[in-house]
Amino acid sequence: MDSARRPILFVTLPESGLANPLLVLAEELSRQNVPDLWFATDEPRREDVKRISVGSPVEFASLGEVVTELSAVTWDDAVYREVTQSSRFKAHRAVVRHSFKPGRHEEKFHRLAAVVDEVRPALMVIDCISSFAIELATSRGIPYVLSVPFVPSNVLTAFMPFGKGYTPRDFPVPHTGLPYPMTFAQRVSNALFKWRTLAMFCTPEMSKVVAEEKRRRTAHGLGKPSLMARIDHADLVLCNSIAELDYPFEIPAKMRLVGAMVPPLPEAPQDDGLSRWLDEQSSVIYAGFGTITRLTRGQVESMVEVARRLQGRHQVLWKLPSEQQHLLPPEESLPANLRFESWVPSQLDVLAHPKVKVFFTHGGGNGYNEGVYFGKPLVVRPLWVDCYDQAVRGRDFGISLTLDRPRDIDVDDVLDKLTRVLETPSFRENAERLGALQRAAGGRETAAELLLGHPALAPARA
Template identity: 30%
Template sequence: MKLVYCCTALLFFMLTLTVCLGGNILVFPAEGSHWINMDILLQALHSRGHNLTVLRTDKSWYVKENSSYYQSLTVPVEKSLDKKFITKIVADVIDFERGALPFAHIFFMTVSNTQIFIEAHNAVGEFTTALLDDEVIKKLKNSHFDVLLSDPCWGGGAILAKYLNLPLVYNVRWLIAEEAHLSVAPSPLSYIPITGSGHTDKMTFIQRVKNVIIHVITQAQIAIVISQVYQKLCEKYLGPDCDYNQLMIDADIYLMRSDFVFEYPRPTMPNVVYMGGFQCKPAKALPQHLEDFVQGSGDHGFIIMSLGTFVSEFPSDLTEMIAAAFAKLPLKVIWKYKGERPTTLGNNTLLVDWMPQNDLLGHPKVKLFVAHGGTNGVQEAIYHGVPVVGLPVFFDQYDNLLRLKDRGAAKILSLATVDKDDNFLKAIEEVLTEPSYRENMQRLSRLHRDQPIAPLDNALFWIEFVMRHKGAAHLKAESYRMPWYSYHSVDVVLFLTGAVLLLLVTAVVFIRCLCSTLCKRKVKRD
């Protein structure tokens, strides 16, 4: 009987300990594919006993109001980054890319992109304002959160963390409009390619010139967005002395959705934690209808095509061309597509609204992934060792695919030329028949998997670390708090230059005086 009591008491103690160790986490997410990988992180945190509260608007596209593993707080807004807004942007980008003239991309990045950024961030600013002005902020203050987990591609999370005085963890690859390393780590532009440059880390002189120009344009866009949206919010809710540029980079931990199998080697910082491929996992069994379809491919295998979260359909002429090219292949094709059924679609091609992408990429019969180049898809392809034919649409997608191409694991097509001279079909046949593409991708897969700790476990450890220690101030470099002229030692260079000039002037004056004195003595003697 005593043994039963002891076991019961021990079980009660263990359950109580689990509850006590569970943290209280506030989440400021982004929509679309960013939410998809944030959601994976949230499910893992919930499984470890943490309580999660997710902030969303009443027009949220991906972030659902009801969930079994988080509670949501919904804030009403007039504007939002909804499906209609994103779909229009993607359609405009596709039209531009197909008809772009040489050097037109610089104009597009400078003018059109800036307006798009401002409009998008204004919607985020409205959400942040509605949140801080709403009764929900009182509930947040009384909820005693341990940490705020935010996606910093939208800038409201940093303001909310400061307002609630919470430690801040970023689930990040993008900080406003630039790759986050550029804001927090030394980033020599001589070998670190800027997103949109289309360069590797081995640049010619002309490419370095272009790299610098694009960097200046990106910084100007970020400065405009910050001044027009986030700095105003800072001054309104945090006081006139608050500098958003400082606030933005002052996160305790950067959970970087990248690693150095995918990314080029570069300087980094102590509070940057790499978790590239954290969403990847061994493949599960396919739904029966998909398994039956891929087994029907025989020895040829199958291809999957997905253009990600935002691109559900292409212009009809492109769609017809792609369908016709697939119809000429002996392989089966599973194509994630929501538009009108192409008239040239072959019997070997299955159109689906949704696909278990990770499980399909991990299937032994998969031969090729036709992808747009989003970070999630690229990392899943690396994890499973599946070569890629890339069809980038916008933002970082070309640069992501370029990293695979540079390592011999992908072939890239452009929207401007994909429908010319059977380029699409030729690219697929090249990657299927040339063994080096698969061999190189499988080498990357082996490198990615050979880690001392799984990327997801690494991310969870550092989130819990911040909760246990109320932040991670000891990992923040002093550079975060330094003005630009001190960081780059401009003041030191000016001081030393002035000191040297002063010494030279003093020496010249002394020599002139000495010469003048000697000359006067000589004149007197004569």
């Protein structure tokens, strides 16, 4: 007889950029009344998982509290400054040093193992950064689908010389922010980035960490670590982008470009106040720099001055976290065209609104793809690592401009970039053209169809 129980287990770290696309996908399966859905992530996302049970239930499986080393949101200010410094390589090195912690990954591995023992999933859907989940699926022989919220080359390009990759040898390494094709000097810089990445694992400190990781993997019956192993062992890779938002190369057949993961809109229909305010405006600049960005008092004051100089032409809607709002000048001195919110109930609803004309963003993978999905041109203030990669692609594809001095938020620089993007029709036209391609890729519906067609979910014969 056929057995109907074929659980799907979603696994992700709690960061919005990684978790949100999977929440949208799990919600879509719930909407289609797919049974036996489970979602494993850290405790702070429990309520978010509860909210996506719109049809069949999605069960929350706790992976415990957030591990500081694995979550950029919880890094202290000293680490934050290190991973967001202006040197692309030093910032990349800092991210690796602070997140490559075999012992902390092992903790999550064991917590997830207990969940897997309970759920006994037929298929796992894993964000591409959750290496502990990929390792567990591999060691247990559980088929898995990888979720990639970045441009495709981010997970298909080798970081080290002679390393396996799916992109050409001269392709820009992730986190370099280099264009393609490159000048001779840029090619040299790209090659040095690879060699310096290799060299940083040869220091006495990192050699001990590598040895610890090797012992851990051996204990679980895993082979030598390789970034491409997560791709090679995956049954399917769902990338939340499209080929036209990356530099051209041959994408492997197992990677399916489904576009941005966007839920049915409006996502927050109860938010009447913000919607009415947007309706009443003629032109709105939306500024949202992600959940990781920490602005200084000087940077906050610069943003206020940017809004002041735009008064009479554009309104500015700024998502500024409550813990940074004490850096604002006194309320009576704020310009009338500036509206700040500690949290926007749905960034997607804001980006979809016709009165929003440009997205001022940090350039993370989700923001890059979501802004374009709604046909909005971008001005990018890159924060760290992959943000520079999205920024250079957006510039080259004519959908965005990047600040010259992003760390300072120079007022004249910001005004120049915003004005040029707003007043040059080609930015909007290119964004709308690529947005149409994003929407045509199918997003959550295409991803759900691909998942449900996986052989692991076929009824088992008893």
